[in-house]
Amino acid sequence: MFERRKTRLIKVGGVKIGSGAPISVQSMAKTDTRDIVATVRQIKKLEKAGCDIVRVAVKDAAAAKAIRAIKEKIRIPLVADIHFHYNLAIEAINAGADKIRLNPGNIKKKEDIAQVIKLARQKKIPIRIGINSGSLPDPRRSMASSALEYIKIFESMDFRDIIISLKSSDVAMMIGAYRDMAGICDYPFHLGVTAAGPASCGIIKSSVGIGALLYEGIGDTIRVSLTGDPVEEVRAGIQILRSLGLRKEGVEIISCPTCGRCEVDLVKVVKEFEGKVQKLSGYPSGLTSWSKRGPRGDCHHTMRLLKVAIMGCVVNGPGEAKDADIGIAAGKKSGMLFKKGKPIRKIAEKDFVKVLLNEMDKILNTNA
Amino acid sequence: MFERRKTRLIKVGGVKIGSGAPISVQSMAKTDTRDIVATVRQIKKLEKAGCDIVRVAVKDAAAAKAIRAIKEKIRIPLVADIHFHYNLAIEAINAGADKIRLNPGNIKKKEDIAQVIKLARQKKIPIRIGINSGSLPDPRRSMASSALEYIKIFESMDFRDIIISLKSSDVAMMIGAYRDMAGICDYPFHLGVTAAGPASCGIIKSSVGIGALLYEGIGDTIRVSLTGDPVEEVRAGIQILRSLGLRKEGVEIISCPTCGRCEVDLVKVVKEFEGKVQKLSGYPSGLTSWSKRGPRGDCHHTMRLLKVAIMGCVVNGPGEAKDADIGIAAGKKSGMLFKKGKPIRKIAEKDFVKVLLNEMDKILNTNA
Numbered sequence: 001m002f003e004r005r006k007t008r009l010i011k012v013g014g015v016k017i018g019s020g021a022p023i024s025v026q027s028m029a030k031t032d033t034r035d036i037v038a039t040v041r042q043i044k045k046l047e048k049a050g051c052d053i054v055r056v057a058v059k060d061a062a063a064a065k066a067i068r069a070i071k072e073k074i075r076i077p078l079v080a081d082i083h084f085h086y087n088l089a090i091e092a093i094n095a096g097a098d099k100i101r102l103n104p105g106n107i108k109k110k111e112d113i114a115q116v117i118k119l120a121r122q123k124k125i126p127i128r129i130g131i132n133s134g135s136l137p138d139p140r141r142s143m144a145s146s147a148l149e150y151i152k153i154f155e156s157m158d159f160r161d162i163i164i165s166l167k168s169s170d171v172a173m174m175i176g177a178y179r180d181m182a183g184i185c186d187y188p189f190h191l192g193v194t195a196a197g198p199a200s201c202g203i204i205k206s207s208v209g210i211g212a213l214l215y216e217g218i219g220d221t222i223r224v225s226l227t228g229d230p231v232e233e234v235r236a237g238i239q240i241l242r243s244l245g246l247r248k249e250g251v252e253i254i255s256c257p258t259c260g261r262c263e264v265d266l267v268k269v270v271k272e273f274e275g276k277v278q279k280l281s282g283y284p285s286g287l288t289s290w291s292k293r294g295p296r297g298d299c300h301h302t303m304r305l306l307k308v309a310i311m312g313c314v315v316n317g318p319g320e321a322k323d324a325d326i327g328i329a330a331g332k333k334s335g336m337l338f339k340k341g342k343p344i345r346k347i348a349e350k351d352f353v354k355v356l357l358n359e360m361d362k363i364l365n366t367n368a
Numbered sequence: 369m370f371e372r373r374k375t376r377l378i379k380v381g382g383v384k385i386g387s388g389a390p391i392s393v394q395s396m397a398k399t400d401t402r403d404i405v406a407t408v409r410q411i412k413k414l415e416k417a418g419c420d421i422v423r424v425a426v427k428d429a430a431a432a433k434a435i436r437a438i439k440e441k442i443r444i445p446l447v448a449d450i451h452f453h454y455n456l457a458i459e460a461i462n463a464g465a466d467k468i469r470l471n472p473g474n475i476k477k478k479e480d481i482a483q484v485i486k487l488a489r490q491k492k493i494p495i496r497i498g499i500n501s502g503s504l505p506d507p508r509r510s511m512a513s514s515a516l517e518y519i520k521i522f523e524s525m526d527f528r529d530i531i532i533s534l535k536s537s538d539v540a541m542m543i544g545a546y547r548d549m550a551g552i553c554d555y556p557f558h559l560g561v562t563a564a565g566p567a568s569c570g571i572i573k574s575s576v577g578i579g580a581l582l583y584e585g586i587g588d589t590i591r592v593s594l595t596g597d598p599v600e601e602v603r604a605g606i607q608i609l610r611s612l613g614l615r616k617e618g619v620e621i622i623s624c625p626t627c628g629r630c631e632v633d634l635v636k637v638v639k640e641f642e643g644k645v646q647k648l649s650g651y652p653s654g655l656t657s658w659s660k661r662g663p664r665g666d667c668h669h670t671m672r673l674l675k676v677a678i679m680g681c682v683v684n685g686p687g688e689a690k691d692a693d694i695g696i697a698a699g700k701k702s703g704m705l706f707k708k709g710k711p712i713r714k715i716a717e718k719d720f721v722k723v724l725l726n727e728m729d730k731i732l733n734t735n736a
Binding site for chain 2: 001028029030031032033034039055056057058059063081083103106132133134135136169170171172175176194195196197198200201203204205207208209211212214215225226227228230233235236239240242243244245252253254255256257258259260261262266267270271274309310311315316317318319320323
């Protein structure tokens with residue numbers, strides 16, 4: 001993998017974004033922000049799933065005002081999503097928002113932007129300049145050049161507490177825009193594919209777009225956008241990071257697709273194991289993450305990653321099982337248990353899940 | 369995006385792999401190959417989902433023999449997956465396999481390999497040299513250098529009808545191996561992340577690994593490995609290609625994640641629309657592909673891609689709806705219909721799905 005791009009380090013509440021900080025996972029509440037109870041309930045679920053930063057839509061003064069009450073009940077930093085009306089940014093900052101997102105496509109007047117910058121500086125909160133392909137300030141210009149022009153306004157006021165996003169529903173365009181931008185500024189990037197659709201296609205589009213950039217060392221915070229449950233956005237985001245070794249926590253299942261060689265019901269075993277792991281208390285969203293958080297939502301990713309291999313036959317089974325922390329290489333209605341690279345004993349198919357969970361507990365209780 | 373890497377063009381039955389050919393999607397039957405009825409049934413489902421090439425495990429002589437009967441009942445090319453016993457490759461070729469996969473980790477004797485090469489040349493079928501991180505020929509050497517050494521045996525016999533795969537369960541390692549190999553040979557690549565786990569993590573790992581390489585122009589045929597239904601592997605594979613504009617067919621849903629601004633039940637609308645599209649007859653796996661096939665499984669990807677935007681509010685709604693073939697930008701319990709970039713009329717929320725399907729039919733019946 002490429003070395004991570006050097007950027008400024010920006011603070012959003014207790015979470016740092018940019019060089020030196022872990023890549024954070026964001027999501028957005030899909031509730032009416034004015035419905036404080038529903039919004040807090042959803043954000044609590046996102047916190048539990050491992051979300052590092054959450055955004056809410058601020059479409060009127062009542063939504064801006066609700067930020068204060070919402071913030072009192074949640075632990076992770078809250079970002080106010082602002083469009084059309086700069087004065088809603090002012091109200092959101094005064095209500096305690098930890099960051100503001102402005103859309104250059106619909107807040108364009110220099111004097112309006114200046115007022116937001118002035119107050120953000122006073123309250124020491126950053127601003128995300130969030131360009132979307134669906135609402136470009138000038139459709140004849142690229143996302144990167146639109147962002148650059150907007151950035152100039154901020155720099156002319158010596159405000160550099162900035163995060164950039166250049167989201168497109170076209171994955172190749174999105175990758176290209178961030179790559180262009182990476183060479184010409186040192187602000188951290190918020191990565192995302194916009195309007196990516198329902199989970200069936202949105203997870204894949206987001207994985208391809210965000211993944212390709214992360215592999216190149218580009219990206220400091222990510223958001224997977226899905227038409228559906230935002231908890232799925234967080235799970236997918238964490239899994240994208242894990243797939244490139246950028247987040248090392250939780251349980252990673254290494255399991256083969258099975259084929260005509262397989263003589264156990266591996267799909268059933270993996271499904272059962274995955275279900276049990278997801279439900280383990282103290283393992284928020286199980287498979288993804290069991291990070292701990294500080295009182296102000298500080299982002300600590302210090303827990304370990306446990307690799308569990310569940311393999312169907314002798315072709316790649318022993319190799320993958322040896323490389324994992326715990327592994328089973330199955331044979332006929334049974335399998336060989338491996339721990340830390342060594343074969344331990346033969347176990348019956350019906351005991352696979354039980355044995356894996358036991359061994360997992362042993363490792364976590366002694367090493368974690 | 370980068371220009372596609374130049375490679376030789378290899379023929380697998382009626383499907384071409386390499387420069388000039390579309391990137392094909394593969395899967396593997398998970399049935400016992402000797403169970404001809406079950407194997408044919410599964411392959412038929414894969415064909416319907418848009419699978420271009422299918423592989424079966426050949427673990428004994430009976431499985432090799434079954435290839436002849438299976439091939440009679442399917443349309444796509446059949447690949448025999450061989451491990452440990454070179455003589456099973458001989459039997460599979462004699463039974464009519466369209467391609468052989470050999471694993472350098474467990475078929476190592478030069479004279480054995482030579483016999484397979486001799487018969488493959490005679491029958492004019494290609495061989496995939498399929499390296500896996502779980503069964504490396506020599507664990508001290510990299511996947512790319514292991515492949516190179518194996519390739520030398522083939523080249524010494526002037527056999528160049530070769531496809532290469534370098535699959536690892538570690539995504540970054542897999543990307544690195546293919547990138548290394550891309551510079552030092554002109555054989556087409558079969559991309560995949562091995563032992564990627566169940567769909568929940570396997571789709572993401574595969575999308576990141578395969579997607580990053582495809583964006584760089586590397587990769588000629590792909591397989592998503594999932595512990596689960598192989599139809600999901602095909603759907604995910606096609607969606608990876610579509611996300612980078614490498615396959616332009618089927619219906620692509622552009623829909624926003626919704627937020628506190630949304631005043632329609634967009635998740636419900638998108639779910640209903642997605643379900644209807646998936647069921648449309650003549651659209652195999654609906655959302656993914658409705659390609660047509662020739663009598664020998666020839667791979668024609670000549671149908672069109674239809675972009676349908678279903679957007680929740682005025683921020684990015686009109687922009688995305690204009691960019692799509694058909695779009696709805698929702699407001700309060702209603703939405704503006706767009707066609708080919710132009711606003712057409714206001715429609716009620718309850719009519720969204722019906723109107724989108726009608727407009728889709730109109731476009732497909734006049735233009736397709």
